[in-house]
Amino acid sequence: MKVAFIGPPLSGKSTLFRAATGSTPVNHPGMGEHLAVIKVPDTRLDWLFAHYKPKKKVEATIDCLDVPGFSHETAQQQTEFRKSLPSIRKCDALVAVVRAFDNPAVPAYRNRVDARADLDELMAELIFCDLETVATRIERLEKSLKKPTKTHEQEKRELELMQRCQAALENEQPITSAIKSEEEGKMLSSFAFLTEMPLVAVINVDADRAAEQPPFACPHARATIALCADMEEQIAELDPADRTAFLADLGVTDPARDRLIRACYDAVGLVSFLTAGGDDEARAWSIPRESTAVDAAGKIHSDIARGFIRAETVAFEDLKAAGDMKAAKAAGKVRLEGKSYIVQDGDIITFRFNV
Ligand SMILES: Nc1nc2c(ncn2[C@@H]2O[C@H](COP(=O)(O)OP(=O)(O)OP(=O)(O)O)[C@@H](O)[C@H]2O)c(=O)[nH]1
Ligand SMILES: [Mg+2]
Incomplete structure (x- = not known):
């Protein structure tokens, strides 16, 4: 999974990016993008690693993209953000970071701190970018439809769909609201519309409000999270031993980073299965919800999918309740599943295959 951190200037995107990935964005002039990886913490994987003691622990990962702030204040800032659009479109989800923290040392976007208005403006920009794409496509299709081509019927259907998308966007609605069937979704997939991407809204609040519910829910987001990016960065820098006590002082059990990761998994529709038992590694893998056992096998290696016998x-x-695999087997908890079994989050799978 790949997510892009977007939002107005100085909203805390890079701070959150550093807290989540442990990497420092180096923003070279003219090259404002930075990529880093979150190793997804997973207590189930930790347990397996401690239990089987393999050589390696391999976490699932989320690729993160940090981009320059989006702004209508200056033409240059607008251009900078737009330059990143092709990279943003390649992501699976958007994390929109908006400011609600008070910090006199940091100038506020549009000279006011208003997270709701910033999210509205960001959404309007995403809608505007999609409208441009739609308008260009409609123009092409209309031109092409004037000529007798073999793809006439298909183009007519696409034009009707694009016009519906245009109407939705003009009504300030996301592209998703215009899609009526899976087939229509497929027709649009190559355009990578921004308002079709799952969105997680992050309201960057002051430290003393970080444990509270978000002040409002963003209507276009699959989830809205309140966190304090500054504090998250401090938490990330702490020794794991000190971290628990620090979090307990704040009245929370997990760093907000974990909530953000879970929200991204849910927004994109991913679950994790785990493999262990060999000498080499205990590992977590992410796959789309509703994936079958043979899809999961293919995630590891195409040979395992091809030669699949049983999962x-x-x-x-x-x-965990049984204590070990032998006891779990004795308790009848280990199942032999076939190719079409729907993998559940937290399944531990050993693939039997023959190549
Ligand atoms: N008080 C406070 N300050 C914060 C918080 N998050 C970020 N800041 C400060 O705000 C400033 C901007 O943070 P960045 O993370 O660089 O913001 P950005 O969104 O990446 O900014 P651009 O990339 O320039 O758009 C820095 O000085 C941060 O220390 C927060 O939660 N609380
Ligand atoms: Mg930044």
Whole structure:
């Protein structure tokens, strides 16, 4: 999964990016993008690693993209953001970071701190970018439809769909609201519309409000999270041993980074399965929800999918409750699943295959 951190200037995008990935964005002039990876913390994987003691622990990862702030204040800032659009479109989800923190040392976008208005403006910009794409496509299709081509019927259908998309966007609605079927979704997929991408809204609040519910829910987002990016960065820099005590002082059990990761998984529709038991590694893998056992096998290696025989599967909680695999088997908790089995979050799978 790949997510892009977007939002107005100085909203805390890079601070959150550093807190989540442990990497420092180096923004060279004219090259404002930075990529880094979140190793997804997973207590189930930690347990497996401690239990089987393999050589390596391999977490699932999220690729993160940090881009310059989006702004209508100066033409140059607008251009900078627009330059990043092709990279943003390649992502699976958007994390929109807006400012609600008070910090006199940091100039506020449009001279006011208003997270709701910033999100509205950002959404308007995404809609505007999609409208441009739609308008260009409509113009092309209309031109092409004047000529007798073999693809006439298909183009007519696409034009009708694009016009519906245009109407939705002009009504300030996302492209998703115009899509009526899976087939229409497929027709649009190559355009990578911004308002079709799952959105997680992050309201960057002051430290003393970080444990509270978000002040409002962004209507276009799959989830709205309140966190304090500055504090998250401090938490990320702490020794794991000190971290628990620090979090307890704040009245929370997990760093907000974990909430953000979960929200991204849910927004994109991903679940994790785990592999362990060999000497080499304990590993977490992310796959789309509703994936079958053979899809999961293919995630590891195409040979395993091709030679698939059975997926020996146990739910993590069952394995942990039983204590070890032998006891889980004795308790009848280990199932032999076929190709079409729908993999559940937290399944521990050993693939039997023959190549
Ligand atoms: N008080 C406070 N300050 C913050 C918080 N998050 C970020 N800041 C400060 O705000 C300033 C801007 O933060 P960045 O993370 O660089 O913001 P950005 O969104 O990446 O900015 P651009 O890339 O320039 O658009 C820095 O001085 C941060 O220390 C926060 O939660 N609380
Ligand atoms: Mg930045």
